[in-house]
Amino acid sequence: MSDDQTHSGTCFCGAVEVTVTGSPAAMGYCHCTSCREWSAGPVNAFSLWDPKAVKITKGADKVASYQRSDTSIRKWCTVCGGHILTEHPTWGVTDVYAAVLPDMPFTPGLHVNYQETVLHITDGLPKLKDMPKEMGGSGEMVAE
């Protein structure tokens, strides 16, 4: 992949557009309760980016934020309620939901927070009990 490659996507109504440039630092699935409760879905497919690679290219005035903890600032469209991204300032990455970037090839590398799963996925990928060590987790693996 070229570093100049860009992918764009929008919220549910199209009022907000986000564009990412380059390659994600990581892609995978998060099974944590926070992702589940906020997304109203069983699993969150994530792509993690250098915050500098992520730009709101349309409708920035329609983006709202909610921050419950130091680790996550969740952003969505105030017109449709569609989710766009979560900033993780303490980890130095921004999660642009894979489903928001339809033309980005999604090649997941791992599952995180699998101890909280409600939807087991037997795809042979590594399953981390919580988070990688470098992100403050145990780095421990669990069975599918």
Ligand SMILES: [Zn+2]
């Ligand atoms: Zn919208």
Ligand SMILES: [Zn+2]
């Ligand atoms: Zn999560």
